[in-house]
Amino acid sequence: MEDQHHVTAPADSPALGALPVEPLLTAEFDADPGAVYRRLRSTYGPVAPVGLLGVPVWLVLDYREVLEVLRNESRWRRDVRHWRARAQGELPPGWPLLAGYEVRQTMFMDDEEHLAARRTHHAALRPFQDAKSPEGWELRAAVARYADELVALLAAESGRTGFADLGAQYTRPLLLMVTSKLFGCPVELGDELVMDLWRMLDGGPDAGPATGRALSAFTRLAAHRRARPGDDLTSYMMLADPDLTDEQLGRELFMNAVYLNDITGNMVLNTLLEVLRGNATVRRSLSAGQLGETVNRAALANPPIANMCFRFAARDVRLGQFWIRAGDIVLPSSAAAHQDLLAIGSSHMVGSAVSTRAHLGWGAGPHQCPSAARELGGLIVTTAVGRVFDHFAKAELALPFDQLPWRSGAVVRGLKMLPVRYEMAAAELDTARPAALESASVGIDGQARGLLAALRRFMSGARSGG
Numbered sequence: 001m002e003d004q005h006h007v008t009a010p011a012d013s014p015a016l017g018a019l020p021v022e023p024l025l026t027a028e029f030d031a032d033p034g035a036v037y038r039r040l041r042s043t044y045g046p047v048a049p050v051g052l053l054g055v056p057v058w059l060v061l062d063y064r065e066v067l068e069v070l071r072n073e074s075r076w077r078r079d080v081r082h083w084r085a086r087a088q089g090e091l092p093p094g095w096p097l098l099a100g101y102e103v104r105q106t107m108f109m110d111d112e113e114h115l116a117a118r119r120t121h122h123a124a125l126r127p128f129q130d131a132k133s134p135e136g137w138e139l140r141a142a143v144a145r146y147a148d149e150l151v152a153l154l155a156a157e158s159g160r161t162g163f164a165d166l167g168a169q170y171t172r173p174l175l176l177m178v179t180s181k182l183f184g185c186p187v188e189l190g191d192e193l194v195m196d197l198w199r200m201l202d203g204g205p206d207a208g209p210a211t212g213r214a215l216s217a218f219t220r221l222a223a224h225r226r227a228r229p230g231d232d233l234t235s236y237m238m239l240a241d242p243d244l245t246d247e248q249l250g251r252e253l254f255m256n257a258v259y260l261n262d263i264t265g266n267m268v269l270n271t272l273l274e275v276l277r278g279n280a281t282v283r284r285s286l287s288a289g290q291l292g293e294t295v296n297r298a299a300l301a302n303p304p305i306a307n308m309c310f311r312f313a314a315r316d317v318r319l320g321q322f323w324i325r326a327g328d329i330v331l332p333s334s335a336a337a338h339q340d341l342l343a344i345g346s347s348h349m350v351g352s353a354v355s356t357r358a359h360l361g362w363g364a365g366p367h368q369c370p371s372a373a374r375e376l377g378g379l380i381v382t383t384a385v386g387r388v389f390d391h392f393a394k395a396e397l398a399l400p401f402d403q404l405p406w407r408s409g410a411v412v413r414g415l416k417m418l419p420v421r422y423e424m425a426a427a428e429l430d431t432a433r434p435a436a437l438e439s440a441s442v443g444i445d446g447q448a449r450g451l452l453a454a455l456r457r458f459m460s461g462a463r464s465g466g
């Protein structure tokens, strides 16, 4: 792509605001986003103008163009203040997708400020990244233990064979337990955070206020840990950047919590789904290497973030068949880019063998998932998936694939639930159950009692329609 440093868009090239746009979020998109990406690509090429809840946006569809947007930070800015429509007051009042972008943290910073913020994340996460450090070892052991405890809880509640929702009964509670542990949440704060994150992640009319409550809860957590530092991410972030205020740290923790819960959860569920759709005979024998490959395959088929964060053009740039004007908003689509990558023969990027590691599940360029976070996320995903198939002698989808319920929205194509019919491995159940239940009620660093109890209350409330 040639440098277009001093070029401005020709006056007769169509401006985003003047183009007729079709809304992206439709019933068709909910049912089959791939079909919508395909149609947009065949109509407009690698970049398409679409409407996102009433706001026109450039949707970037092709792998090469998505990589350009992710990698070239001098052309594609992250700070929402570059967005012309926002600066000029042209957005519909209360546009729901803006709230998150107004929470100023690492993801929405550029240049030096961004690099400094990333260094803080790296330094604070490093101890947990290293399996040989006490923190790293303990976290790894905790992830496996929590997974075992949740399976034991499932067996105690639903029996040796039965039906389970691996979203609500396994993946989401597991990640909330990991978050509490990693962030150093005290019991009282842990319980209220859990409830608000559930509301926020599930969306709905209370999502906005719940997001605000979660943000202020993370700010309180920052203040709490400032007074009582521990061996946790919150305390290590303060050590890495002593100038961070409680509000700033609260915002960083909030963003990390979204990744750790929603995005990691999606990757767990997408990978479980990939395995459940696959050959049953290989499930229990998945080695660590094979599991990594399964995670990559799942990320290629359905990336944990379908459409990445917005970028804003720093100046006029030609992309695909359009001129993007300075201050325009673009939405790089990893899901559509993967579709392009996999369209063997029609893709300009790849030959007949596409490496599964070419997926954009971790992002690309200067804002890609920091290596320490990525390692942590990968560890959680492989442990969570591996433990399910260690404990289950049999597991199969309880609904036909095309009837699985997906969440709707632009950012994430995530399962609302993953219903399975399972049979526990008998020997493991007999020994695991009493120990796990005992430790669930008295152990897990003194905080799981409240957390598990709250989750169980929440789940039984959810099941009874509450």
Ligand code: HEM
Binding pocket: 106, 107, 108, 118, 121, 256, 259, 260, 263, 264, 267, 304, 305, 308, 309, 310, 360, 361, 362, 363, 364, 366, 367, 368, 369, 370, 373, 374, 376, 377, 378, 381
């Ligand atoms: C399986 C789990 C995860 C996946 C798939 C994932 C994916 C991603 C992706 C795609 C981005 C870039 C988004 C963009 O450019 O628009 C990103 C950024 C980020 N992730 Fe992760 N992530 C995961 C886990 C985590 C965890 C566990 C943490 C922290 C505890 C974390 C912290 C971050 C941070 C701080 C950024 C922002 C980096 C920046 O803007 O420079 N991620 N992640």
